[in-house]
Amino acid sequence: MRKFIIAALTAATMLPLHTQAAPSIDNFELRNAQDLVDLCAVPDNDPMVEAAHGFCYGFLSGAGSYHRALNAGEDAHPIYCLPKTVVSRAEVARLFVDWSLANSQYMDEPAIDTLIRFAVQTWPCK
Numbered sequence: 001m002r003k004f005i006i007a008a009l010t011a012a013t014m015l016p017l018h019t020q021a022a023p024s025i026d027n028f029e030l031r032n033a034q035d036l037v038d039l040c041a042v043p044d045n046d047p048m049v050e051a052a053h054g055f056c057y058g059f060l061s062g063a064g065s066y067h068r069a070l071n072a073g074e075d076a077h078p079i080y081c082l083p084k085t086v087v088s089r090a091e092v093a094r095l096f097v098d099w100s101l102a103n104s105q106y107m108d109e110p111a112i113d114t115l116i117r118f119a120v121q122t123w124p125c126k
Contacts, residue, residue: 033107036059053093080125081125
């Protein structure tokens with residue numbers, strides 16, 4: 001799995017840079033997946049970085065916690081399977097932003113739908 005993450009990050013560096021405007025209050029309404037991507041991609045030197053990343057990480061954590069709760073029983077059928085190694089919220093956010101560059105056709109869909117699509121493609125269950 002480590003090789004996969006390294007390969008994904010390497011491939012992402014070869015993609016064109018994502019041009020985005022500075023985040024606005026409207027992004028926090030999460031009208032679509034692009035709003036989530038924009039919040040997750042806010043650079044560290046942006047004045048809204050704490051609010052944007054806090055929102056992004058909270059959304060990622062909430063979605064992950066909900067998926068774990070739905071699959072807590074012994075007859076679980078998860079739709080994605082995280083690697084055994086710990087993946088931080090910041091790593092997931094970076095992977096999600098990179099994935100969105102190659103999958104821009106999903107950016108007008110609801111954020112949760114696109115996030116789950118990303119997770120299923122990134123961490124499929126065996």
